[in-house]
Amino acid sequence: MPPRTRTRTRARGLSAFSIVAFIAAVVLLALFPKFVENPYAVHLMVTFFLAVIMGEAWNLIGGYGGQYSVGHAAYFGIGAYTVLVLLQTNGVAPWWGLLPALALALGVAAIVGSITFRLRGPYFVLASIAVAEIFRLVALNWKSATNGAEGILLSGVPPIVIGGTEIVNFSSKVPFYYMGLALAVLTVLVTVWFQGSKLGYYLQAIREDQDAANSLGIPLTFYKNIALMISAFFTAWAGALYGLYVGFIDPQTAVGLDISVQIVLTAIIGGIGTVFGPVVGAAILVALSEALRSNAITDLLVAGGLVSETSSIGIFLKDHLSHAHMLIYGFLVAIVILFMPDGVLGAVNNAARRRRARAAAGGAR
Amino acid sequence: MSETDSPILDIQHVSKQFGGLAANSDVSFSMTEGMILGLIGPNGAGKTTLFNCITGYYPPTKGDVIFKGKRLNGMTPDQVCKLGMVRTWQKVRPLAKLSVIDNVVVGALVRTGSVPEAREIAREQLHVVKLAHKADFLAGGLPIGERKKLEVARVLATKPDLLLLDEVMGGLNPAESEDIIQLILEIKQRGLTQMVIEHDMKAIMRISDRIVVLNSGEKLAEGAPLEIVSNPEVVTAYLGEAHT
Amino acid sequence: MTIFLQSLLSGILIGGAYALIGVGLTIIFGVMRIINFAHGDLVMLGMYASYFLFTLGNVDPFVSIVFVFPLLFLFGAILQKTVINRVLNALPQNQILLTIGIGLILSNTMMLLFTSDYRIISTSYSSGSFRLGEISVSTPLLLSFGITGLVTAILYWFLLKTDTGQAIRATAQDRDAAQLMGVNVKRMSVLATGLGAGLAAVAGALISPTYYIFPQVGQPFTLKAFVIVVLGGMGSVMGATVGGIIIGATESLAGAYISSGLKDLVVYVLFLLILLFKPAGLFGKSRV
Numbered sequence: 012m013p014p015r016t017r018t019r020t021r022a023r024g025l026s027a028f029s030i031v032a033f034i035a036a037v038v039l040l041a042l043f044p045k046f047v048e049n050p051y052a053v054h055l056m057v058t059f060f061l062a063v064i065m066g067e068a069w070n071l072i073g074g075y076g077g078q079y080s081v082g083h084a085a086y087f088g089i090g091a092y093t094v095l096v097l098l099q100t101n102g103v104a105p106w107w108g109l110l111p112a113l114a115l116a117l118g119v120a121a122i123v124g125s126i127t128f129r130l131r132g133p134y135f136v137l138a139s140i141a142v143a144e145i146f147r148l149v150a151l152n153w154k155s156a157t158n159g160a161e162g163i164l165l166s167g168v169p170p171i172v173i174g175g176t177e178i179v180n181f182s183s184k185v186p187f188y189y190m191g192l193a194l195a196v197l198t199v200l201v202t203v204w205f206q207g208s209k210l211g212y213y214l215q216a217i218r219e220d221q222d223a224a225n226s227l228g229i230p231l232t233f234y235k236n237i238a239l240m241i242s243a244f245f246t247a248w249a250g251a252l253y254g255l256y257v258g259f260i261d262p263q264t265a266v267g268l269d270i271s272v273q274i275v276l277t278a279i280i281g282g283i284g285t286v287f288g289p290v291v292g293a294a295i296l297v298a299l300s301e302a303l304r305s306n307a308i309t310d311l312l313v314a315g316g317l318v319s320e321t322s323s324i325g326i327f328l329k330d331h332l333s334h335a336h337m338l339i340y341g342f343l344v345a346i347v348i349l350f351m352p353d354g355v356l357g358a359v360n361n362a363a364r365r366r367r368a369r370a371a372a373g374g375a376r
Numbered sequence: 377m378s379e380t381d382s383p384i385l386d387i388q389h390v391s392k393q394f395g396g397l398a399a400n401s402d403v404s405f406s407m408t409e410g411m412i413l414g415l416i417g418p419n420g421a422g423k424t425t426l427f428n429c430i431t432g433y434y435p436p437t438k439g440d441v442i443f444k445g446k447r448l449n450g451m452t453p454d455q456v457c458k459l460g461m462v463r464t465w466q467k468v469r470p471l472a473k474l475s476v477i478d479n480v481v482v483g484a485l486v487r488t489g490s491v492p493e494a495r496e497i498a499r500e501q502l503h504v505v506k507l508a509h510k511a512d513f514l515a516g517g518l519p520i521g522e523r524k525k526l527e528v529a530r531v532l533a534t535k536p537d538l539l540l541l542d543e544v545m546g547g548l549n550p551a552e553s554e555d556i557i558q559l560i561l562e563i564k565q566r567g568l569t570q571m572v573i574e575h576d577m578k579a580i581m582r583i584s585d586r587i588v589v590l591n592s593g594e595k596l597a598e599g600a601p602l603e604i605v606s607n608p609e610v611v612t613a614y615l616g617e618a619h620t
Numbered sequence: 621m622t623i624f625l626q627s628l629l630s631g632i633l634i635g636g637a638y639a640l641i642g643v644g645l646t647i648i649f650g651v652m653r654i655i656n657f658a659h660g661d662l663v664m665l666g667m668y669a670s671y672f673l674f675t676l677g678n679v680d681p682f683v684s685i686v687f688v689f690p691l692l693f694l695f696g697a698i699l700q701k702t703v704i705n706r707v708l709n710a711l712p713q714n715q716i717l718l719t720i721g722i723g724l725i726l727s728n729t730m731m732l733l734f735t736s737d738y739r740i741i742s743t744s745y746s747s748g749s750f751r752l753g754e755i756s757v758s759t760p761l762l763l764s765f766g767i768t769g770l771v772t773a774i775l776y777w778f779l780l781k782t783d784t785g786q787a788i789r790a791t792a793q794d795r796d797a798a799q800l801m802g803v804n805v806k807r808m809s810v811l812a813t814g815l816g817a818g819l820a821a822v823a824g825a826l827i828s829p830t831y832y833i834f835p836q837v838g839q840p841f842t843l844k845a846f847v848i849v850v851l852g853g854m855g856s857v858m859g860a861t862v863g864g865i866i867i868g869a870t871e872s873l874a875g876a877y878i879s880s881g882l883k884d885l886v887v888y889v890l891f892l893l894i895l896l897f898k899p900a901g902l903f904g905k906s907r908v
Contacts, residue, residue: 079713081720130895132712133655137846138895141888144843148885209485209494216482219471226431226465228457228486228534268839272720279717284473331732338732341724348718349706 060191066277066289068245074283077218082143088266090250116247162261282354390439414584463540472516483533635868636768642848642860644819650792650855651812658723660838666824696817853901
């Protein structure tokens with residue numbers, strides 16, 4: 012019997028196990044701030060949620076559609092800048108400011124898509140970078156609105172007040188935690204819907220073979236544009252949330268190439284074109300880069316007796332390693348591309364599939 | 377429904393130039409509903425170029441393609457497919473990382489927005505080409521014979537009126553070719569019109585109602601299979617070459 | 621008119637270094653069909669190499685290229701043999717991501733080793749200039765342009781007249797055909813990457829007296845190199861040479877007439893326009 016290469020049938024959606032695990036995880040995460048009050052832990056989780064939102068959003072066009080945009084910082088920046096500029100200079104409450112921000116992201120995505128989706132492969136990647144750089148330069152030079160390189164420092168996020176009573180107060184990180192969680196769950200649900208929809212099928216067909224897809228009646232640019240718009244919508248939302256949460260943005264941290272690269276890597280490392288790949292990628296990236304940033308790795312080496320804290324190596328690591336947390340992104344992406352091109356989740360699935368195939372072959376004998 | 381004597385596809389003086397090179401020059405013929413037209417000619421005769429012109433991959437430099445009374449010039453492949461004309465590829469192009477049935481679902485979705493409905497259509501078409509037992513396999517892992525069948529199932533799922541089959545028997549063993557021949561005849565039974573590019577002369581003589589011979593981009597001859605084999609020009613230009 | 625000539629001249633002078641960077645990228649692309657997103661970081665390595673040769677060994681930056689080129693050539697060749705070679709047949713997207721990863725590793729390793737402090741090389745001629753009528757000519761830029769010309773001349777001689785150079789060009793034109801003709805394609809890939817890295821580093825060394833040197837300095841050069849290569853036509857050495865000069869001049873003129881903050885924006889808009897309307901570039905063959 013030949014090795015069976017059965018696919019997990021996509022159209023029937025997630026397995027029962029995934030659904031139960033997902034609901035359990037969401038319930039646990041919803042209860043998390045009730046039991047853990049450590050602001051650092053809450054902060055890490057908000058960072059994780061933001062990474063999930065952006066990874067899932069990119070996954071729609073990049074993972075399912077195979078259109079590797081390395082310019083999603085443009086949409087992230089649009090979200091962050093629109094909301095913060097409106098709040099800081101015009102006093103527009105963020106939940107109102109979010110509407111023009113998201114509308115702008117949709118509009119820009121439609122225009123950018125119509126232009127760049129005529130290009131294929133590496134040319135598309137280059138064009139997406141150029142577009143994002145143009146937005147960064149606009150943020151840098153349009154000083155009257157964006158305050159240029161100095162960036163925007165929020166003086167505070169106004170509380171949500173309904174009928175004279177304060178509903179949400181943003182003095183702690185917890186409201187951001189719940190907003191992040193809600194949006195992360197929403198993007199996962201959107202991905203589940205997307206995967207089983209006509210749109211999702213069409214994007215996967217486009218990823219596999221554009222000419223074949225076109226011959227089967229798929230207008231390529233139209234469907235790529237729709238997927239890019241959904242992707243940009245959630246990326247901009249994440250940008251707005253990020254800006255409000257951190258309280259400071261500048262062209263480099265809100266529209267820089269590093270943002271685009273981090274978004275792509277989140278999806279790639281976890282595994283593209285899967286519902287939970289970006290979640291896995293976000294967990295790995297956030298955990299590892301925080302471990303570097305917070306010197307946890309050096310502490311571990313010291314605790315393990317491998318390096319003395321007072322030795323020159325120990326001092327060197329403490330001084331430098333925290334500044335180079337992007338290093339881990341570099342190594343991770345190299346490892347993933349070289350050794351597990353389907354991402355971490357893909358590698359796990361492949362191994363499981365091989366095991367099943369072996370078991371089936373063994374049983375048949 | 378158009379009348380039976382008005383052509384479903386009318387190709388009028390189609391020429392295609394690439395730079396200074398004429399891949400097709402002044403090709404004209406027409407097809408009536410339900411017929412199988414065999415398109416033959418030596419390598420480089422411009423058969424696939426003609427397919428590409430007809431289905432909208434590039435516009436003809438000169439001439440018109442009229443399908444069901446509509447002029448197709450300037451239409452894109454997806455629009456042509458929606459009108460009811462669809463092609464397969466000489467070098468098969470499965471959507472490799474999708475399952476066999478999902479490949480066919482993609483084709484079916486051109487006629488419906490509902491994925492469950494598309495899966496129903498896809499299942500039927502897999503039965504037609506006898507690939508139902510492979511529905512959940514990855515398309516990229518199929519052997520060549522089954523890939524060719526998958527291509528046919530996928531285009532059938534778009535509910536076409538006219539199928540353009542580009543060497544669907546290329547690279548197949550005799551038994552597999554016979555399967556495809558039976559499949560083409562079965563499709564004809566269902567009333568679909570087909571244009572078939574094929575190198576296997578025996579096969580093309582068996583299935584075609586009419587044959588068009590291309591040579592160096594021009595139409596060399598057109599007629600019933602028996603007329604074509606006895607046409608001295610065709611014999612020297614094409615068959616003669618093949619028989620030596 | 622003086623402003624025009626002044627910016628045009630400065631643009632052309634800096635364009636010489638851009639051309640070297642672009643030529644390196646285009647050779648790597650030509651032979652392996654891989655777009656090297658770590659290319660600017662190789663320029664950065666060249667700048668650091670030149671910096672340390674200057675501060676520790678008192679080697680003049682313009683002389684340092686005799687050491688910098690072989691050093692980075694070796695580095696590029698090893699990188700190709702150990703890492704890039706493994707993705708030659710991978711999806712283009714994955715190749716791009718791998719080189720992005722390499723770039724991150726290079727810049728962050730340099731940051732780890734030498735902090736993100738800005739460094740400068742101050743030679744006796746660093747801020748020197750002389751007047752040519754109304755126009756002032758920067759001495760280090762003129763020197764670097766002259767050496768760029770020399771390096772380019774040697775490169776053209778190598779590519780056109782030597783057997784190895786011709787084999788590289790044959791591989792760039794058609795990898796499969798070259799292989800059939802007995803060209804050792806694997807070796808050519810190693811050579812091309814070494815050559816590309818070496819040229820990028822030489823450019824880095826040549827501009828080191830006029831630039832701040834820090835680990836992130838490479839990124840803008842990567843982007844500029846893409847623009848140059850697309851403008852000249854992917855894979856065309858001639859195109860990249862001319863493209864480098866054009867981009868240098870465009871940038872400089874946009875800086876003078878629009879605003880120095882927006883000069884890069886003009887370059888990127890130009891880039892998008894070329895991609896859309898003349899994707900084959902000035903000297904490339906159209907790939908439809």
